[in-house]
Amino acid sequence: MVRFALPMYLLKALLPAQTRLRLRSYSWWARGWFYQGKEVFCPLCEGHFQKFLPFGVERRPQALCPKCHTLERHRLLWLYLQEQVQVETQQLSVLHMAPEPVLQEKLKRLPNLQYRSADLSSPLAMDKVDIQRLPYADASFDLILCSHVLAHVPDEKLALQELSRVLKPKGRLLLQARIFLDLPQTLEEADVATPQQRLKAHGQADRFRKYGLDFSERVSAQGFAVSPVDYAQTRTSQEQQHLGLGQQEIIFVATPSAHVPA
Structure with missing residues (x-):
């Protein structure tokens, strides 16, 4: 089976920014559901998770909210x-x-x-x-x-x-x-x-x-x-x-x- 994937630059050209953000927010929501837990709490999205995720070039631990990406x-x-x-x-x-x-x-x-x-x-x-x-x-x-x-x-x-x-x-x-x-x-x-x-x-x-x-x-x-x-x-x-x-x-x-x- 042949799979087709649009390059990112084409997605940016074809989809309005609000649509791209909405699609990303759906993927974040799904990721947040996967990381549900009681160890950490995000005051912005008010979600409880197992952990915050590493982020940045230096891979800061406990940095990224898995649901709202803050x-x-x-x-x-x-x-x-x-x-x-x-x-x-x-x-x-x-x-x-x-x-x-x-x-x-x-x-x-x-x-x-x-x-x-x-x-x-x-x-x-x-x-x-x-x-x-x-x-x-x-x-x-x-x-x-x-x-x-x-x-x-x-x-x-x-x-x-x-x-x-x-x-x-x-x-x-x-x-x-x-x-x-x-x-x-x-x-x-x-x-x-x-x-x-x-x-x-x-x-x-x-x-x-x-x-x-x-x-x-x-x-x-x-x-x-x-x-x-x-x-x-x-x-x-x-x-x-x-x-x-x-x-x-x-x-x-x-x-x-x-x-x-x-």
Whole structure:
């Protein structure tokens, strides 16, 4: 019997992004059913499983939810949004940059939020925008979510200035980024200009810099007061394992400098 399989690039060309995501979600759901158990709990899809799955180039253990495909940073951010922002009850205008599909769907369903998602290329985002030139009016949002985005933006300073402009004076910008703990200073080289060079220097073809321990200072330089929050530490080690919160997943809470929270 001869079997035919369409190459991935043809599937991408033939199927709309929403259809591809729906098909993937069906396969994730089936995988989640296979891994049902009581050892771990995902606060995003509210599923109980035998374990979280390895993920990433370095194959981080206990990283990937087998059902909703979310990672440590997504689970941690959702807990912070629930517990510290009260995102399920507060009346908030929210901008979600480069939205993660599962988190976007949860936030879109909350009737108390005025929610917009935005990205330059993702077909899942509500608005197609460049973070370096946001189309929104000044002081539009109470809350901005920006997870693992800034390293992939050519002009980080311009992006942060734009995020500051559209954030309300007492608003919050929640940033997440991969921090390379062996780098005291962010690695950003002017002569690394092509995708091939960026892949070799930074590990990804679309990554313009590798953030070091100075990440907070770089954000602060653009008019923010920054508080790094190791929110996983609000849980016991057993709870961290149960929720799959990972290690060194910091949430950087940035507020306009003129309105530093007490």
